Amino acid sequence: MANNYLYFSNPNSGAPDSAAELGLYSTSMFSGAFAASATTTTLNFQARDNATAPVDTVVLTHTADTHKVVMDELTRIINATNNPFQVVADVENSIFNITGVTACEITTADTP
Amino acid sequence: MKTNFLYFRELGSQTYTYSTGAQTFTLADAGGANFDEDIAADTDVKVVVTDISAGTDTTIPANGKSISANVITIAAASSNGFDLAAGDIVTITRIPAKGTEAMLSADRFLGVETNASATQTVISFKAMTSNAAGGGDDTITLTYPSETDMVTSKAIATAIDAALNSNDNGSVINMFDRPNSSGLLSGLGITRLEIGLV
Numbered sequence: 001m002a003n004n005y006l007y008f009s010n011p012n013s014g015a016p017d018s019a020a021e022l023g024l025y026s027t028s029m030f031s032g033a034f035a036a037s038a039t040t041t042t043l044n045f046q047a048r049d050n051a052t053a054p055v056d057t058v059v060l061t062h063t064a065d066t067h068k069v070v071m072d073e074l075t076r077i078i079n080a081t082n083n084p085f086q087v088v089a090d091v092e093n094s095i096f097n098i099t100g101v102t103a104c105e106i107t108t109a110d111t112p
Numbered sequence: 113m114k115t116n117f118l119y120f121r122e123l124g125s126q127t128y129t130y131s132t133g134a135q136t137f138t139l140a141d142a143g144g145a146n147f148d149e150d151i152a153a154d155t156d157v158k159v160v161v162t163d164i165s166a167g168t169d170t171t172i173p174a175n176g177k178s179i180s181a182n183v184i185t186i187a188a189a190s191s192n193g194f195d196l197a198a199g200d201i202v203t204i205t206r207i208p209a210k211g212t213e214a215m216l217s218a219d220r221f222l223g224v225e226t227n228a229s230a231t232q233t234v235i236s237f238k239a240m241t242s243n244a245a246g247g248g249d250d251t252i253t254l255t256y257p258s259e260t261d262m263v264t265s266k267a268i269a270t271a272i273d274a275a276l277n278s279n280d281n282g283s284v285i286n287m288f289d290r291p292n293s294s295g296l297l298s299g300l301g302i303t304r305l306e307i308g309l310v
């Protein structure tokens with residue numbers, strides 16, 4: 001089965017001139033998620049340069065104490081069959097396909 | 113084949129009804145009846161006072177509470193805390209943080225082993241945050257009353273096997289949601305769940 005790809009954007013302002021304002025990650029590189037605070041869940045992806053640590057992360061900000069909802073809906077997206085390109089959190093266009101998610105922060109371990 | 117994820121959540125809440133005297137509350141933590149983790153800092157928990165007479169909830173700020181050993185103290189209102197009255201309800205809840213709730217990928221599962229004791233079994237996964245050799249694994253440590261015949265530990269292994277081989281459509285499989293007493297591992301007499309993430 002082909003992989004799905006998870007899309008995230010988190011622009012600062014103007015042109016995308018900082019690292020990791022946009023990220024597209026293969027679901028095959030997704031390694032798990034954990035509650036990071038009352039209102040955030042951290043998604044982990046194996047680093048693109050195959051470095052040992054740290055991994056690439058996307059921190060989703062969401063309604064308080066809804067981590068399980070985020071995890072359930074993320075899993076639905078990971079396993080979706082309608083389209084391999086799956087928008088999870090596109091801040092640039094205000095598109096959020098997980099209930100309660102309002103923001104994301106992409107941190108890359110690699111230099112593109 | 114699609115990806116399944118195994119979901120675990122630690123227990124972490126305790127409620128008290130204040131009567132009189134010192135505004136101190138002893139946490140049943142570190143595997144006690146209410147908290148799976150050892151609560152070491154007052155900033156690890158959210159303290160909410162329900163004022164019964166006013167019908168309001170007040171969250172105590174960090175500078176209005178303190179902890180010594182496993183005892184939380186709420187300061188007086190004049191010191192950023194709250195002046196409790198008889199009947200007020202104090203709810204202390206673990207603030208979510210890395211290691212309190214997680215979903216781990218089934219395809220990163222490594223194994224289930226008893227932990228050189230008659231009371232613990234450890235479920236291991238490749239670390240979600242690191243590929244470093246020797247960097248350690250993500251672990252779920254389950255504690256239960258002493259066993260002599262491997263009934264509990266085998267039941268854990270069986271439940272993990274069932275989860276890893278279930279639902280080809282891909283989903284989050286609830287292994288153990290301790291606050292809600294649900295999941296494939298509930299009902300096995302497990303008294304503590306510790307999530308260890310690298």
